[in-house]
Amino acid sequence: xxxxxxxxxxxxxxxxxxxxxxxxxxxxxxxxxxxxxxxxxxxxxxxxxxxxxxxxxxxxxxxxxxxxxxxxxxxxxxxxxxxxxxxxxxxxxxxxxxxxxxxxxxxxxxxxxxxxxxxxxxxxxxxxxxxxxxxxxxxxxxxxxxxxxxxxxxxxxxxxxxxxxxx
Numbered sequence: 001x002x003x004x005x006x007x008x009x010x011x012x013x014x015x016x017x018x019x020x021x022x023x024x025x026x027x028x029x030x031x032x033x034x035x036x037x038x039x040x041x042x043x044x045x046x047x048x049x050x051x052x053x054x055x056x057x058x059x060x061x062x063x064x065x066x067x068x069x070x071x072x073x074x075x076x077x078x079x080x081x082x083x084x085x086x087x088x089x090x091x092x093x094x095x096x097x098x099x100x101x102x103x104x105x106x107x108x109x110x111x112x113x114x115x116x117x118x119x120x121x122x123x124x125x126x127x128x129x130x131x132x133x134x135x136x137x138x139x140x141x142x143x144x145x146x147x148x149x150x151x152x153x154x155x156x157x158x159x160x161x162x163x164x165x166x167x
Contacts, residue, residue, distance in 0.1 A: 070113045074130060093139070
């Protein structure tokens with residue numbers, strides 16, 4: 001975070017002199033201390049974010065591919081001569097442990113065309129699917145598995161910092 005503050009300072013100044021660099025270091029350090037003290041930010045939290053960054057980027061690429069694949073399937077469903085679609089409202093429980101993971105999963109489902117997360121309470125999902133085959137693979141599928149891996153990285157960081165073990 002300190003480096004981001006310092007880089008932002010240099011970009012806004014537009015020039016590089018020793019005076020600007022020294023002032024930037026001091027102001028960046030003060031701002032970092034403020035964020036750490038009053039906003040709950042810490043180096044430990046920074047490390048957790050850095051550790052998850054690769055898996056998050058990988059998941060974002062995976063999600064983008066799923067969106068395109070689902071868009072193609074939805075267009076095929078609309079443009080084919082088949083008259084009867086079989087919309088389905090499906091309920092399932094997720095194995096994701098964190099609230100953030102479940103919300104990410106619910107939003108990812110909604111972002112893919114043809115599916116909408118209608119309700120989420122604790123680990124119970126209610127999803128409306130445009131066609132019956134779209135409901136397959138929601139529970140225990142690759143999307144949920146990838147989010148679980150991101151959760152495992154954050155849980156491992158938390159447990160190593162506190163000395164606890166996951167249950």
